[in-house]
Amino acid sequence: MNLGALVSETRNPQTMDLDALPTPELVKRFNEQDTLVAEAVKATLPEVARAVDAAAAALQSGGRIIYMGAGTSGRLGVLDASECPPTFGVPHGLVVGLIAGGPGALLKAVEGAEDSQQAGRRRSCRAKSARRGSGGGACGVRSYSLCDWRSTLCAAVWLYHRCRLL
Numbered sequence: 001m002n003l004g005a006l007v008s009e010t011r012n013p014q015t016m017d018l019d020a021l022p023t024p025e026l027v028k029r030f031n032e033q034d035t036l037v038a039e040a041v042k043a044t045l046p047e048v049a050r051a052v053d054a055a056a057a058a059l060q061s062g063g064r065i066i067y068m069g070a071g072t073s074g075r076l077g078v079l080d081a082s083e084c085p086p087t088f089g090v091p092h093g094l095v096v097g098l099i100a101g102g103p104g105a106l107l108k109a110v111e112g113a114e115d116s117q118q119a120g121r122r123r124s125c126r127a128k129s130a131r132r133g134s135g136g137g138a139c140g141v142r143s144y145s146l147c148d149w150r151s152t153l154c155a156a157v158w159l160y161h162r163c164r165l166l
Contacts, residue, residue, distance in 0.1 A: 075099060075105075
């Protein structure tokens, strides 16, 4: 994978004029963009199925799921992880959310935190040390998340939510 070719932090040319649109056109544009997400997910269903199978295998063998992400993606991972105990009755800590920049990044952006592979490796290793990890799989491309699938020091399955699929 050529990480240098990935688009990050760029504007969507189809939404450059949102501030000038009348409200009906604005919400129509939002809806049109939302349909693109569903199509992008549909195009990756085999990969999603493999990630789900890997996560299930990790859980069945005593591992846990660790979401790692930056910015909005990290916040969504933390949010999803925090909802697993009340929604599914699983123990706290079975699904963990880690955000680049640490807990403070949940409330305030920590610019550049997503580019630190070392920070991602440290935080994921600490999170994994409390319970045996199993398997390995990753979806996503930010350095903070990517670092761990390059590392052999810690093993677990983690899923990285990406808001910007296109």
